[in-house]
């Protein structure tokens with residue numbers, strides 16, 4: 001078993017989430033100097049893969065997990081304070097499908113759209129196509145069930161929820177809201193990891209996440225962090241094969257590194273040979289570790305993955 005495999009299994013990741021940075025967390029965190037920053041702030045947290053990886057390595061003493069999706073933040077609050085109820089509810093929801101396969105999914109989806117229950121969101125994310133959160137213009141979750149997979153088994157989910165709890169309890173806060181309020185509240189000692197919805201997925205017809213972030217707004221927000229001299233690492237404008245997901249940011253905002261993350265699963269399904277490239281923007285305030293080259297591959301980080309397991 002390789003180091004990167006060890007890493008994947010030893011860092012908990014309870015919330016299945018399309019776009020999770022779980023596989024990239026080691027590469028992202030390699031830009032963080034040791035013992036210099038005390039708090040990691042993740043304003044577009046989703047499944048908080050980078051926060052969990054950083055907590056596993058004890059890289060910061062405190063964490064902020066934030067997102068615009070309210071029930072997701074409620075779920076993180078349950079994980080941080082006491083995941084018993086989330087685990088129990090997930091178990092009951094998952095077993096409902098035994099009696100009514102597929103029909104139970106639609107029933108729970110309707111219930112979620114009425115009550116916004118965090119445990120129901122966890123169930124829907126685990127059971128829906130591509131673990132992809134999708135809302136219609138009325139704000140209703142409308143993703144379909146995955147008919148080939150059953151979603152994380154309740155015992156595994158319980159273990160993951162409790163493992164995440166052990167990493168975050170007493171150290172993390174979960175906040176609901178737009179990212180800008182966190183930028184304005186940034187303090188010395190903070191380091192921000194940012195993973196906003198790609199330009200290509202938050203504008204126009206492809207409304208993947210509940211709200212989008214324009215390039216212009218992101219540049220203005222990063223200027224706030226630069227003025228406060230709070231460093232950040234930003235995942236942005238990924239491209240897949242010939243399809244480009246957005247325009248590059250100006251060089252004075254941050255240094256851009258292109259990360260080759262291998263073939264995308266979607267491209268593999270479509271029989272194409274595309275390689276996914278992710279842009280990582282590293283604040284000029286961080287040491288010039290990889291600044292001499294502009295591309296890196298995930299394999300470059302296998303060594304570090306082994307070190308951290």
Ligand SMILES: C[S@@+](CC[C@H](N)C(=O)[O-])C[C@H]1O[C@@H](n2cnc3c(N)ncnc32)[C@H](O)[C@@H]1O
Nearest residue numbers: 019020021044045046047049068178179195211
């Ligand atoms: C690409 S996903 C982040 C995935 C995350 N890095 C992970 O590892 O799971 C982007 C997230 O930003 C959130 N989001 C969208 N617009 C936002 C806004 N204006 N303020 C805060 N969060 C927002 C979405 O709900 C979504 O969870």
